[in-house]
Amino acid sequence: MQDWKQAFRLAMFELKASKGSFLALFLFFLLMLFFFKTVLDYDLDKKTGIFDIFVFYIFSSFMMLVVKRKGFQIAKINEDVIASPSFVMLSQLAIKKDTIIKSRFIIHFVYSFPFQLVFLICLYPLTPGIQHALPVSSYIGLAVIWLSFSFYFGYGFPASEAGIKGTVKATILSYAMIMAGLLIIIFIPILSGYSIFYWTIILSRNWPLASSLVSIILAILGVIYWMHYARKSIEKFDYL
């Protein structure tokens, strides 16, 4: 408990210095809300992969990285390692490594969850297209699926703040993986007939409880995995 308390204090310290980023995030979500409402009201079930890319962009928490102030974004620490400068700074102080990891996860939570939650809460009443497709109870299931995704996928970002390989080979591999991911997102609607987002609407409409439960379990396992990953990264990388 003492660890979490200290992690919270460390997180608040960075968050207080990041107020501008939250305004940028707010404006971004406002824009996305308008975009989603327009697109979903127009044509809910025949969305292309392009729309899914926006869904992933929001719920993978990728945009939180973009809006962060330069001093808080991950950066090249040396020839081989990309890491969060804040992480390296805290590693040099009298703070347990586990506490530092927790503080990074708290920061990510504040950057992502409240915005995603408010976005989903606002989307339903503003979007008749979704209201026709799902009753409120199923929409809650849909929200749980995507919020959970933001945990089991999104927490890879604070975990990577402890270090990722910054070599040319690793960078090329990362770009290749991003490209492969985008291609998969684009091709799924072509191959299956529905976008990934619409598949999650189907899941939440037909099995709201089961899909929610599975998603929550995945979210819990995801966070545990990413914490473990961050601990391993600290042991692996040299912050020289």
Place this chain on the structure above:
Amino acid sequence: MNSWLEITQLQKKIDDFHLGPINLQIEPGTITALVGNNGSGKSTLLKLIMNLANPDMGNIKVFNKFVYGQDESWKDKIAYQAQTPIGYNPYTGNQLKSLIAPLYPNWDDTLFVDMVHSFDIPLHKRYGKLSQGVQQKLNLALTIARNTPLLLLDEPTSFMDIPSKKRLVDILVDWMDRGDHAIIFAGHQAEDIMKLADYLTVLRNGTMVGTFEKEELTATYMHYWLKEPLGKMSIPGEISREIKQLVSNQPAATEQFFHENNVAWTDRKALDLDEIITYLLQEGKDGYINDGNDVIGS
């Protein structure tokens, strides 16, 4: 007496650079200068002590705890000032103080305020907006005021003006007098080393030449001016020779040889520390072999 820091057979390879093996023990009340040419591994050694990198071989214990162990309590007892701090740029001095001070139970706020005034550090400005010299002063104030038993400083005066350097030396000397402390600092400045250090640990291109007591070292190296050229005779302790001059690191043996062989010398002078360091950093000129077990303060 127990060592506060104990380094045993430490080795680290980074690309084609190889550090070590390093053997070093630091005991309370001592100031040790890490001396070496550029890229000799001084900063790497300090980062290895702070567990910011993994050694390939060997052990590091701080206050009897392995730095890479589960027990991280050793972190409370050591303060580290990096040569180029990472992550400080978005914060003001005031914010950094409010982050760091609560982490250290013995934080000395009087010392911090004193250093801020002495060095005229603007605490309301963002770290990234300060000049390199002021950044270094702020960083030092934030590090020394932690008041931990062990203090690691990486090139603490590299961007400082002369009056500030003198002030820092006074602060460190005073700080050493106020309780059980030990300092390890990496530095190039012979003046700082001369004023502060009790011991010199010399690194040459990653290899540890040895650890030397400063007073002993300055008394060891002697420059002789001779009446006649020496010819081809081999002189004990000789590390450098010109026509009628000779530098020795075994003056007693050298003078004994002069006496036995009727070599007359007109003058002799102890070498300055920076000249000695220059010899130590020239391969094959030091005459020292690392015995692999350097104990400081014993």
